[in-house]
Amino acid sequence: MWNELILDAHSIFRLFIGIVIISAHLTLTKKQSLTQFTSIDFIGNFILGGIIGGIIYNHSVSTFSYVVLLLAAVGMISLFNFIASRFMPARQIVKGKAVTIINHGHFVIDSLDDASSAFDMINFTEQLRSRGIFSVEDVEFAQYESNGSLTVIKKGDGSLSYVLVSKGQIVQDQLEASGQSEEWLTKELEHQGIKLEDIFFAELEGREKIYIVMNDMTARSFAFSLENSQENAEQKMD
Known part of the structure; x- marks a missing residue:
């Protein structure tokens, strides 16, 4: 009986250690809600749960090794x-790419033909109805984000913004979704005398403005030619 109690106390102690380590990890990484989790976090949680569940009752493994x-x-x-x-x-590779379903009121054929996107029209319309949109005809833009959430803009509700640069690196899938090219972005930055590596965050607002936050946290914005933007998009489609 006493041996069983000692073993149970040991298991409870190991469980306590596991909870403390995981809680400290979530606190330090500031990921304390499911919306903040990445696919790596979800996989990691399964692994951590397997380690805890598989070892707390396995007394042949030392607590130190655990x-x-x-x-x-x-x-x-x-x-x-x-x-x-x-x-x-x-x-x-880890988080996946955003998949644009509707752009400028029209379905994006490449996204629908891509088998890897596993697009389900019925599920898509159900998600629209949950947002108070009862006809696909009313949708100006719809996109599945890399985290699986659906972004929708109704016709007449304004334009979508795109993150073009993050911490000095071009966000390729966002740039492609905006209808622009890497050459266009590089040319616009050079015209403004801005180096890519000096950018903390750059966002395309609508179709005529780029908002930039530099590494020193100073912000600036500039307009670009909508005509040139449309030409780039048309060349890309061709």
């Missing part, structure tokens, strides 16, 4: 998230 394994798993999750946030190619 703690080291938990910390190693947390470290790997943090490392993968860091790589995905710093390097855009890795971000697209």
Whole structure:
């Protein structure tokens, strides 16, 4: 009986350690709600849960080895998230790309033909109805974001903004979704005397304005030619 109580107390102690480590990890990374989780976080949570559930009753594994394994798993999750946030190619592989379904009131054929997008029209219309939109005809723009959420703009509600640059790196999928090219963006920045590596954040607002926050947190914005923008989009479509 006493041996069983000791073993149960040991298991409870290990469970307590696991909860403390995971809670500290979520607090330090400021990810305390599901909306902040990435796909790496979800996979990591399964792994952490498997480690805790598989070891707390396995007394052949020392508590020290258990703690080291938990910390190693947390470290790997943090490392993968860091790589995905710093390097855009890795971000697209890990988090996926945004998929534009409707643009300028018309369905995007390439997105619908792409089998990997697994587009479901019935599910799409259900999501529209949940947002108070009861006809696809009323949609100006619709896009599934990389996190799986649906962004919708009704006709007459204004234009969508796109993140073109993040921490000195071009956000390729957002740039493509905006209908622009990397050459166009580079040319516009050069015209303004702005270096890509000096940009913390750049956003395309509507179709005629770019808003930029520099690394020193100063902000500026400038207009560009809508005519040139449309020409670039048409050349890209051709």
